Amino acid sequence: MAMQGCTLEVDLVSLRELVHARLESYVAAASALDASDCPETLRAAMAYSLLAGGKRMRPVLVLLACEACGGAIESAIPAACAIEMIHTYSLIHDDLPAMDDDDYRRGRLTNHKVFGEAMAILAGDALLTLAFEVIARDTQPAAVAAACCADLASAAGWCGMVAGQVADIEGEQRGEVEGRRLKDEGEDREVGIGVSAPQPSTLNPRPSALAQLEAIHRRKTGRLLTSAVTLGGRVGQADPDLLRRLEEFGKRVGLAFQIADDLLDVTGDAAKLGKGVGKDATLGKKTYPALLGVEESRRKADALIDEACALLEPLGEKSRKLVELARFVTKRDH
Amino acid sequence: MAMQGCTLEVDLVSLRELVHARLESYVAAASALDASDCPETLRAAMAYSLLAGGKRMRPVLVLLACEACGGAIESAIPAACAIEMIHTYSLIHDDLPAMDDDDYRRGRLTNHKVFGEAMAILAGDALLTLAFEVIARDTQPAAVAAACCADLASAAGWCGMVAGQVADIEGEQRGEVEGRRLKDEGEDREVGIGVSAPQPSTLNPRPSALAQLEAIHRRKTGRLLTSAVTLGGRVGQADPDLLRRLEEFGKRVGLAFQIADDLLDVTGDAAKLGKGVGKDATLGKKTYPALLGVEESRRKADALIDEACALLEPLGEKSRKLVELARFVTKRDH
Numbered sequence: 001m002a003m004q005g006c007t008l009e010v011d012l013v014s015l016r017e018l019v020h021a022r023l024e025s026y027v028a029a030a031s032a033l034d035a036s037d038c039p040e041t042l043r044a045a046m047a048y049s050l051l052a053g054g055k056r057m058r059p060v061l062v063l064l065a066c067e068a069c070g071g072a073i074e075s076a077i078p079a080a081c082a083i084e085m086i087h088t089y090s091l092i093h094d095d096l097p098a099m100d101d102d103d104y105r106r107g108r109l110t111n112h113k114v115f116g117e118a119m120a121i122l123a124g125d126a127l128l129t130l131a132f133e134v135i136a137r138d139t140q141p142a143a144v145a146a147a148c149c150a151d152l153a154s155a156a157g158w159c160g161m162v163a164g165q166v167a168d169i170e171g172e173q174r175g176e177v178e179g180r181r182l183k184d185e186g187e188d189r190e191v192g193i194g195v196s197a198p199q200p201s202t203l204n205p206r207p208s209a210l211a212q213l214e215a216i217h218r219r220k221t222g223r224l225l226t227s228a229v230t231l232g233g234r235v236g237q238a239d240p241d242l243l244r245r246l247e248e249f250g251k252r253v254g255l256a257f258q259i260a261d262d263l264l265d266v267t268g269d270a271a272k273l274g275k276g277v278g279k280d281a282t283l284g285k286k287t288y289p290a291l292l293g294v295e296e297s298r299r300k301a302d303a304l305i306d307e308a309c310a311l312l313e314p315l316g317e318k319s320r321k322l323v324e325l326a327r328f329v330t331k332r333d334h
Numbered sequence: 335m336a337m338q339g340c341t342l343e344v345d346l347v348s349l350r351e352l353v354h355a356r357l358e359s360y361v362a363a364a365s366a367l368d369a370s371d372c373p374e375t376l377r378a379a380m381a382y383s384l385l386a387g388g389k390r391m392r393p394v395l396v397l398l399a400c401e402a403c404g405g406a407i408e409s410a411i412p413a414a415c416a417i418e419m420i421h422t423y424s425l426i427h428d429d430l431p432a433m434d435d436d437d438y439r440r441g442r443l444t445n446h447k448v449f450g451e452a453m454a455i456l457a458g459d460a461l462l463t464l465a466f467e468v469i470a471r472d473t474q475p476a477a478v479a480a481a482c483c484a485d486l487a488s489a490a491g492w493c494g495m496v497a498g499q500v501a502d503i504e505g506e507q508r509g510e511v512e513g514r515r516l517k518d519e520g521e522d523r524e525v526g527i528g529v530s531a532p533q534p535s536t537l538n539p540r541p542s543a544l545a546q547l548e549a550i551h552r553r554k555t556g557r558l559l560t561s562a563v564t565l566g567g568r569v570g571q572a573d574p575d576l577l578r579r580l581e582e583f584g585k586r587v588g589l590a591f592q593i594a595d596d597l598l599d600v601t602g603d604a605a606k607l608g609k610g611v612g613k614d615a616t617l618g619k620k621t622y623p624a625l626l627g628v629e630e631s632r633r634k635a636d637a638l639i640d641e642a643c644a645l646l647e648p649l650g651e652k653s654r655k656l657v658e659l660a661r662f663v664t665k666r667d668h
Binding site: 119 | 455456
């Protein structure tokens with residue numbers, strides 16, 4: 001990261017390492033879970049994706065939100081690991097031939113390319129299931145465990161992440177149909193939202209395309225990110241008012257994160273990002289910079305983070321790291 | 335069913351209808367769950383499989399186990415619906431092209447043939463996720479909800495149902511490899527367990543093939559069936575001793591059910607079964623009749639049911655229906 005010597009960087013690295021170590025022990029062959037009934041191939045497929053690395057943003061949000069409410073980070077570990085298992089399962093399934101059909105993810109072969117499609121489907125299913133086992137069994141007290149299961153299931157399910165994935169796929173299909181129609185009429189092919197594209201400007205932000213984009217992001221990525229924050233709050237024994245505050249914080253940080261992601265694809269340093277730049281534009285994907293322009297997108301993301309951080313002011317010092325992480329979302333360059 | 339006028343038949347029909355009605359309301363478009371964020375296509379795909387019908391054996395076991403412990407049937411409805419959602423998701427994924435690649439299930443097109451493969455994968459994911467939301471949100475008290483989530487997740491996951499599916503697939507793959515080797519050596523092709531096949535007899539029950547068969551069934555179907563019984567017990571506030579008793583009951587009933595299933599394929603009336611007879615033998619599948627013979631298989635199943643019912647004797651009258659259901663498992667002809 002570019003923020004040399006910053007304590008946030010130190011904190012994030014140590015939290016990521018903590019999460020990685022705990023994820024490892026959850027899926028280790030000789031784990032305390034007594035996984036002797038689990039076929040080694042299945043365990044290896046689950047571990048391949050779960051331990052692949054990544055920013056671990058969702059679990060870190062769980063831990064820091066717990067701490068912000070005065071809870072102990074250790075008590076939030078099961079929920080943190082569970083949300084990463086769910087994020088991981090969604091990536092395995094998203095990469096499948098019938099879905100996005102990707103052979104590589106972050107420079108590594110995708111799960112189904114290594115283990116075969118059947119095993120990848122099952123590894124994803126097993127990770128999704130394990131997430132709930134981990135929370136239900138390892139989170140105390142029971143009322144918090146049950147509330148966390150309900151929260152996470154709602155965020156990940158048919159009105160949340162899965163709904164967003166369906167909306168994204170159907171938006172692409174509509175775009176392809178629209179694209180073929182426009183092509184017949186001599187216009188450029190559009191993929192994604194399926195709305196023809198005059199030059200984006202702040203005077204003409206094309207509300208329906210923007211609304212569609214937000215409707216996809218809100219469910220596909222936003223719900224789970226928000227859930228990370230509320231899970232941490234629940235484990236930290238936040239009262240209903242504080243949970244609502246955390247939820248509003250999470251929604252804003254989640255959307256800002258998505259805008260920042262879109263911006264990095266346009267403006268980012270390919271070497272630091274670890275992937276090619278300009279890929280979204282090449283695919284004709286509807287993104288915030290494409291619809292609002294780079295400047296307006298930056299302003300929107302910054303405003304969201306300002307609002308989010310203001311929501312946490314009453315929490316005081318305990319929420320400092322969580323606030324810093326939110327600020328980092330729009331300052332990162334990879 | 336052939337047991338005309340029997341009160342068990344009446345009870346089962348009414349319980350099935352109750353379960354079906356409650357499943358319907360869980361996935362209805364205008365359901366109390368406020369499913370407005372769920373794309374209609376996704377909801378339709380989930381409902382297509384969930385409301386397809388079937389014996390509803392797992393949910394009925396949940397309800398009757400709860401009643402056997404002195405609990406109210408209504409209180410066990412969420413857990414009963416959840417286990418059927420999990421059973422349904424597993425069927426959707428099992429039918430996928432990368433898995434068993436079936437176009438039909440019970441005479442109806444499979445989910446992916448109607449909605450496409452992507453939607454089928456996601457509908458399965460959504461049902462699995464919804465199961466945990468339903469239990470966690472709608473089961474009281476929280477301690478029971480959390481315990482049910484842990485129980486169900488363990489039974490359905492990487493050491494349970496998913497593990498069994500992997501073991502089954504890998505057993506088939508080993509059988510195909512072994513079959514090719516045996517074919518080269520001039521013996522009959524074997525599919526499934528991959529062990530060459532002298533005539534089955536009670537004197538030579540081929541323990542390793544039998545052990546492999548049980549290891550698959552125990553996880554692929556047994557864990558979830560057992561969980562149905564323990565879920566009902568948990569909702570019925572069973573103490574740990576009673577839960578252990580119910581678990582032992584469930585294991586035996588589950589295995590007896592699988593043996594009875596194998597027997598029906600050999601001996602059943604195709605018209606009543608609603609599917610062809612002799613399919614297992616055609617596929618060269620390892621089954622109890624194939625390994626032990628029909629008579630020995632029947633004896634084994636009957637013995638398991640006798641043991642199971644004996645375990646429930648201390649529960650008295652409240653467990654009558656559950657005991658009758660267990661007895662019916664080995665008496666059914668379809």
